Amino acid sequence: AQSVTQPDIHITVSEGASLELRCNYSYGATPYLFWYVQSPGQGLQLLLKYFSGDTLVQGIKGFEAEFKRSQSSFNLRKPSVHWSDAAEYFCAVGATNAGKSTFGDGTTLTVKP
Amino acid sequence: DAGVIQSPRHEVTEMGQEVTLRCKPISGHDYLFWYRQTMMRGLELLIYFNNNVPIDDSGMPEDRFSAKMPNASFSTLKIQPSEPRDSAVYFCASSFRNSPLHFGNGTRLTVT
Numbered sequence: 772a773q774s775v776t777q778p779d780i781h782i783t784v785s786e787g788a789s790l791e792l793r794c795n796y797s798y799g800a801t802p803y804l805f806w807y808v809q810s811p812g813q814g815l816q817l818l819l820k821y822f823s824g825d826t827l828v829q830g831i832k833g834f835e836a837e838f839k840r841s842q843s844s845f846n847l848r849k850p851s852v853h854w855s856d857a858a859e860y861f862c863a864v865g866a867t868n869a870g871k872s873t874f875g876d877g878t879t880l881t882v883k884p
Numbered sequence: 885d886a887g888v889i890q891s892p893r894h895e896v897t898e899m900g901q902e903v904t905l906r907c908k909p910i911s912g913h914d915y916l917f918w919y920r921q922t923m924m925r926g927l928e929l930l931i932y933f934n935n936n937v938p939i940d941d942s943g944m945p946e947d948r949f950s951a952k953m954p955n956a957s958f959s960t961l962k963i964q965p966s967e968p969r970d971s972a973v974y975f976c977a978s979s980f981r982n983s984p985l986h987f988g989n990g991t992r993l994t995v996t
Contacts, residue, residue, distance in 0.1 A: 805984055814888070814975055814987030815927075861927065871940070872985075874927040 773798045775864050777875035784852050785883045792847040792878050794862030804845040805863040805872060806836055815861060821845065832856070857882045888988035890976050896994045902964040905991045907976030908957055917985065918951055918961050919975040927975075933959065966995045 774797045784790050796802055803822055807815040819830025826838040836847045845862060859879050865872030889908040897903055909916045917932040931941040936953045944951070948967070953959040963970055973992050977985040 807985075807987075812989070814977070814989050815985070816987070817984045820984050871929070871932070876926045 773802070773864050773866075773873045775862050775873050775875035777860075777862055777878050779878045780876070781879045781881065783881040783883060786854050787851050790847075790849045790852045790856070790880070792860050792862075792880070794845045794847065794875060795843050796845060796862070796864040797843065798864050800866075802864045803866065803872070804836075804838060805865070806830065806834070806845075806847050807861045807863065807874075808832075809859045809861065809877075811858075818847070818860075852880075852882055854882045854884065856880060888976055888978050888986050890974075890988035890991050892991060893989065894992045894994075896996065897966055898996055899967055900965040901995075902962065903966045903970075903993060903995075905961040905974050905976075905993070907959045907961070907988060909959070909976070909978030910980075910986055911957065913978035913980045913986070914956075915979045915981075916953060916959050917977045917979075918959070919977065919987075920972045921975060921990070922972045930961070963993075966993075968995045971995050 776795045778793050805820045806818040808818050809815045818834050819828050819836055821828050821838045829835050834849050836845055838845050859877045861877045862875040863872040891906045914935050918930040920928045930943045931951045932939055933953045951961045971994050973990045975987050975990045977987045979985050
């Protein structure tokens with residue numbers, strides 16, 4: 772069975788500082804991996820996805836993530852955080868159909884001025 | 885494109901009442917999903933459709949929950965009778981083939 776672990780429930784960073792959100796997955800085959808962001812009162816929005824190829828993927832809003840098969844990880848990074856990045860972030864793993872994805876429990880990001 | 889549209893945004897009802905949540909997927913998308921989000925259980929997939937046909941409803945919690953997709957542009961999720969433990973945010977999402985999901989803004993359901 773597939774599963775996703777986001778070890779950090781809540782992270783606080785200062786505006787302008789770098790950010791890394793951790794995601795570890797368990798999946799029997801080559802995974803499809805996703806990061807979504809959810810702002811309060813909104814649905815989830817896709818930040819980036821990994822299907823195959825280059826293990827460093829670029830997403831929207833200046834985010835990137837790196838797939839490391841040996842570590843079963845897909846960590847999300849941003850070099851300089853903006854106050855508008857405060858939100859909840861979800862990592863997901865799935866098969867060919869994105870909808871069957873399994874979501875992690877999310878990491879809430881707080882940005883200090 | 886208007887995105888995935890859900891209605892109502894908020895629903896407050898009394899225990900035992902029937903609740904119907906509605907979703908209009910993005911035009912041209914062939915997959916539609918219903919998710920439930922709570923603090924305790926996170927984001928759970930309830931059911932999904934492909935070309936209007938239910939494919940997997942193993943996430944539907946019990947027989948009180950039912951979902952239909954009469955055509956490509958409309959789906960409903962019904963709870964009858966509703967219970968306080970059904971209080972959650974319900975999301976509809978759609979996708980085209982293997983593309984990632986596009987989520988609606990959700991319906992916040994409160995059952996008193």
